[in-house]
Amino acid sequence: MKKLLLFLFIIILSILVACTEDNKDTESNIRVTTTDTSSGDEVESGHARITISLYDGEQYLSELEVPIEDGTLLLDVMEENFYIETNDNETEITSIERMAESEEEKTNWTYTVNGETPSVTVDEYELSSGDKIIFDLKELK
Structure with missing residues (x-):
């Protein structure tokens, strides 16, 4: 049972690390998104x-x-x-x-x-x- 829990923990941890690394630019370590965040909404006065x-x-x-x-x-x-x-x-x-x-x-x-x-x-x-x-x-x- 302990081996199974350890195995599941390693798999979950590996998935989390892989997902986190996919969203980073490897050279600069900056998070990058491919969604256009610049909306056409007006900018607040001032x-x-x-x-x-x-x-x-x-x-x-x-x-x-x-x-x-x-x-x-x-x-x-x-x-x-x-x-x-x-x-x-x-x-x-x-x-x-x-x-x-x-x-x-x-x-x-x-x-x-x-x-x-x-x-x-x-x-x-x-x-x-x-x-x-x-x-x-x-x-x-």
Whole structure:
């Protein structure tokens, strides 16, 4: 009886570990979902919604609705709410939540605000209440 219980315990534990590992990105240990979490719902007044995704939204890493004041710089909000790295000039984000751009894999981080690509870098973009920002790690073409 003890052997049977031990055998069942090992099987259940193995299943739990396998299920947990399937939902993680192995290199960065970040939970990844393939469900689109960025709804078309309005953003609460005085807030901005920031979505972090991979490969044109194939996977979503994170989404936060954060309180902001109009005119707050996007880079400052990113630094306060996510683990990021920037280039030497601090004008471009090169890594978000330990997911880095890669010359070898030909990927880079891009961002849109309210569905459009801004003409300024993240260190210059001034947020407005209700903004919907999407950072996406894309393959270069």
